[in-house]
Amino acid sequence: MSLAGGVLTAVTAVLALPRADGEPPVTVPRDPAREAARRELSKRMYHENDPSLLRRALNAFWEWVDELLGAASSATPGGGLGLLVIVLVAVAIVGALWWRLGSPRRGPSSAAPLFDDRPRSAAEHRAAAEAQAAQSHWNQAVQERMRAVVRSLEERALLDPRPGRTADEAAAEASRALPAHTDRLRAAARDFDDVTYGGRTATPETYHRLARLDHDLERTRPVLTSSTPSTTHHSARQGAAE
DSSP: OOHHHHHHHHHHHHHHSOOTTSOOOOOOOHHHHHHHHHHHHTSGGGSTTSOOHHHHHHHHHHHHHHHHHHHHHHHSTTHHHHHHHHHHHHHHHHHHHHHHHOSOOOOGGGOOOSSOSSOOOHHHHHHHHHHHHHTTOHHHHHHHHHHHHHHHHHHTTSSOOOTTOOHHHHHHHHHHHOGGGHHHHHHHHHHHHHHHTSOOOOOHHHHHHHHHHHHHHHHOOOOOOSHHHHHHHHHHHHHHHO
């Protein structure tokens, strides 16, 4: 019996006790007696050991969880063990998807410029990339190596130096002069965006793949666009005419 219930019983019993002088016991109507008991029980001394509001809320929550799990286990083949297996399988699937896909990617509209405000040469970006890779800082290594790729293309006049260029834009423009590497350039731009804006974590394979692309681009001769030969031919004809 709770303290409140005990006090209520005691108050009722006292009201029904016979008087010491032998007179009939004092009788109090039910409602006034109940009200008197409530006033008595509202005193702080009776509630010092009551659980807090948070504790009562937690108790109610865990009771609800217990009822929910009980209903689920009764409806699951194998009872509680079957429910445990299903929960573990669900957790494993979610973990595998998160590991495979990573956090959600941002859209292209959130892409930011490839370079910062301080211009550096391709050799400087490569050196920075190698230094980051030596410390297993693969995200920074991928970023610096992609910057080295784009800066190298600018130094070779295959890309016009343009502040504010994004990795996707650089890959699309470079593909016109280096069509054999279109897919690899686009993949490199995606890797850069994933680690820079998409919350993905680069791996050593990601960096080494980008480093091989950088090396291969250095050895690849660009393909002249249709406008370049015609312009050259026109200039030659003008020179011959003169």
